[in-house]
Amino acid sequence: MNDTVRQFRDFFVSLRLTVVLLALSMILVFAATLDQVNLGIWAVQEKYFHSLFVLWRIPGTAIPLPVFPGGYLIGGFLLVNLISAHVYRFKLTWRKSGIFLTHAGLILLLIGELLTGLWQEEFQLRLKEGETKSYAESYRYNELAIINTTDPKFDDVVAIPDQLLADQTPIQHPHLPFRVMTKEYYPNADLRMRASTGDNPSLATAGLGPQITVTPLPLTYKQDERNWPAAFVELVGPEGSLGTWLVSPQLPAPQAFEYGGHSWRIGMRAQRAYKPFSLQLEKFSHDVYVGTDIPKNFSSRLHLQTADGRDDREVLIYMNNPLRYAGLTFYQASYDGEHTTILQVVRNPSWRLPYISCAMVALGLIVQFGIHLIGFIGKRRAATA
Amino acid sequence: MRHRHALLSLVSLTLLAACRESKVESYRVPKEKPEELPPGMAAGGSPGAPAAPGSMDMASTTVPTASGSDLTWTAPAHWKAKPAAAMRKGSFTVPGDNGAEADLSITAFPGDVGGELANLNRWRGQIQLAPLSEGDLRGVTTRIEQHGLTFIVVDFANTDAAGPRRILGAIVPYNNATWFFKLTGPDALVAREKPAFLAFLQTISAPAPAAP
Numbered sequence: 001m002n003d004t005v006r007q008f009r010d011f012f013v014s015l016r017l018t019v020v021l022l023a024l025s026m027i028l029v030f031a032a033t034l035d036q037v038n039l040g041i042w043a044v045q046e047k048y049f050h051s052l053f054v055l056w057r058i059p060g061t062a063i064p065l066p067v068f069p070g071g072y073l074i075g076g077f078l079l080v081n082l083i084s085a086h087v088y089r090f091k092l093t094w095r096k097s098g099i100f101l102t103h104a105g106l107i108l109l110l111i112g113e114l115l116t117g118l119w120q121e122e123f124q125l126r127l128k129e130g131e132t133k134s135y136a137e138s139y140r141y142n143e144l145a146i147i148n149t150t151d152p153k154f155d156d157v158v159a160i161p162d163q164l165l166a167d168q169t170p171i172q173h174p175h176l177p178f179r180v181m182t183k184e185y186y187p188n189a190d191l192r193m194r195a196s197t198g199d200n201p202s203l204a205t206a207g208l209g210p211q212i213t214v215t216p217l218p219l220t221y222k223q224d225e226r227n228w229p230a231a232f233v234e235l236v237g238p239e240g241s242l243g244t245w246l247v248s249p250q251l252p253a254p255q256a257f258e259y260g261g262h263s264w265r266i267g268m269r270a271q272r273a274y275k276p277f278s279l280q281l282e283k284f285s286h287d288v289y290v291g292t293d294i295p296k297n298f299s300s301r302l303h304l305q306t307a308d309g310r311d312d313r314e315v316l317i318y319m320n321n322p323l324r325y326a327g328l329t330f331y332q333a334s335y336d337g338e339h340t341t342i343l344q345v346v347r348n349p350s351w352r353l354p355y356i357s358c359a360m361v362a363l364g365l366i367v368q369f370g371i372h373l374i375g376f377i378g379k380r381r382a383a384t385a
Numbered sequence: 386m387r388h389r390h391a392l393l394s395l396v397s398l399t400l401l402a403a404c405r406e407s408k409v410e411s412y413r414v415p416k417e418k419p420e421e422l423p424p425g426m427a428a429g430g431s432p433g434a435p436a437a438p439g440s441m442d443m444a445s446t447t448v449p450t451a452s453g454s455d456l457t458w459t460a461p462a463h464w465k466a467k468p469a470a471a472m473r474k475g476s477f478t479v480p481g482d483n484g485a486e487a488d489l490s491i492t493a494f495p496g497d498v499g500g501e502l503a504n505l506n507r508w509r510g511q512i513q514l515a516p517l518s519e520g521d522l523r524g525v526t527t528r529i530e531q532h533g534l535t536f537i538v539v540d541f542a543n544t545d546a547a548g549p550r551r552i553l554g555a556i557v558p559y560n561n562a563t564w565f566f567k568l569t570g571p572d573a574l575v576a577r578e579k580p581a582f583l584a585f586l587q588t589i590s591a592p593a594p595a596a597p
Contacts, residue, residue, distance in 0.1 A: 153415065153416060154413050154415055154416060155414050157412055158409060158410070158411045159411070159412075160409050161407040161408070175411045211496055274414060338484070
């Protein structure tokens with residue numbers, strides 16, 4: 001082993017690194033908790049925990065400076081530290097089996113958090129009574145949907161994530177006879193109808209866009225508000241531009257146009273995740289404590305159906321009683337009025353890991369304390385005998 | 386060296402955690418039913434864009450309006466105001482007996498939004514009524530002139546359905562936009578609310594022009 005490798009090893013196995021990382025993580029959690037007032041929970045998670053570094057923008061510029069290690073860096077180093085300490089320093093003996101089990105639980109917890117960050121997807125499903133949907137919608141991400149509606153029974157959809165619009169990447173897709181070029185993208189914008197005079201001309205040349213002015217707004221981080229993106233999108237065919245459309249989830253329906261003998265619609269909407277099954281809301285119940293408006297219980301009775309007929313049954317989702325189906329968990333999250341339910345739909349293949357790791361930590365501690373207790377009792381007996 | 390590789394791969398895995406993939410997807414889905422809102426524009430869009438988890442409703446947003454001037458109105462006292470959702474100028478719940486409810490929506494869109502006939506047929510489609518032809522329009526619409534505005538008022542009911550439903554609506558062209566006032570719900574409740582709805586229409590007016 002050469003010196004460099006030894007230095008690396010000594011660095012990663014040291015207890016001092018553990019203490020420093022734990023101290024850093026405490027400061028990170030404290031700062032993130034305070035910053036929730038300004039940024040809200042989503043942005044705080046992204047900025048402090050789902051990042052390698054906490055970035056700070058130099059005022060007046062867009063230059064980000066790393067000012068503190070982020071959650072992934074601290075968690076990653078803790079993981080490496082813990083594993084390498086076991087590989088190089090600890091020796092597995094029965095007397096230390098409890099400590100090993102506890103540490104294995106901690107390692108699993110850190111891996112679980114990493115996998116959750118990588119794999120977890122959160123969507124919502126909003127259903128009115130009687131309504132059926134086979135897709136869930138993203139809380140935060142949007143997409144540009146270009147839909148070929150020519151077929152009388154089916155819609156052929158090309159969905160472009162708004163991140164690609166933000167990057168202004170030209171998009172050529174085999175199912176589209178035109179290129180999609182983003183002229184402008186605003187992550188949050190206010191739409192107003194154009195006054196007859198005084199406004200600058202719109203970038204849009206087709207659809208509703210020419211009659212609407214778009215005012216960019218600062219991003220909002222409040223938990224009860226959302227950002228409403230807007231974009232000017234130009235479609236370019238082999239013979240030139242087809243026009244520029246304004247798209248935004250605030251415009252409630254896709255705008256229609258004809259091209260190449262096909263009927264098309266273009267619009268921006270919340271990102272959708274289609275599922276191989278459908279849910280119909282049969283009944284939404286909302287109970288409050290008598291004489292108050294305080295929610296006591298709310299529940300959704302749904303009809304679950306798969307296209308192949310394998311599943312066709314009623315399910316009841318209520319608070320703390322989610323539906324787990326096809327790798328997804330449906331929680332009763334909220335409601336809108338008396339007849340609309342809002343379900344949170346979560347896909348997290350690693351959801352069991354935190355439970356397993358907590359059980360391992362608890363069992364490890366019991367084993368370790370048990371070994372000490374037995375040893376202590378044994379010594380007392382020997383002393384009194 | 387073996388251990389160093391293990392450490393490096395762990396660090397790489399950690400770095401990967403920062404990446405999220407964005408890619409274009411294409412798929413085929415069965416045609417969707419037209420959305421309830423707004424009339425004249427509904428064709429598979431998603432007006433109910435999701436709100437943040439835990440919130441009761443989506444953030445209220447300003448709807449496009451002409452020169453920033455909106456129509457104004459006074460709703461009957463027993464109508465309960467709801468938070469305005471995206472593209473809704475106003476929203477009320479009209480309570481009835483035994484938990485029945487009707488919904489009053491006020492929306493505004495640029496231009497003529499497809500024209501009078503298309504919008505009225507869209508409303509008819511929402512309560513499973515057959516579409517009208519251009520020639521039928523005169524017989525089903527009432528035109529009211531007041532406060533310098535023209536109201537095209539309709540009353541559509543489907544009493545054959547299992548749950549009879551009715552739509553009372555008014556279309557008001559104003560300042561290069563079209564405003565829609567629509568009361569929809571169970572037939573009996575909406576019919577009972579008709580006088581209140583017509584009285585409500587009489588309160589609608591355009592703001593006075595600013596003094597020079």
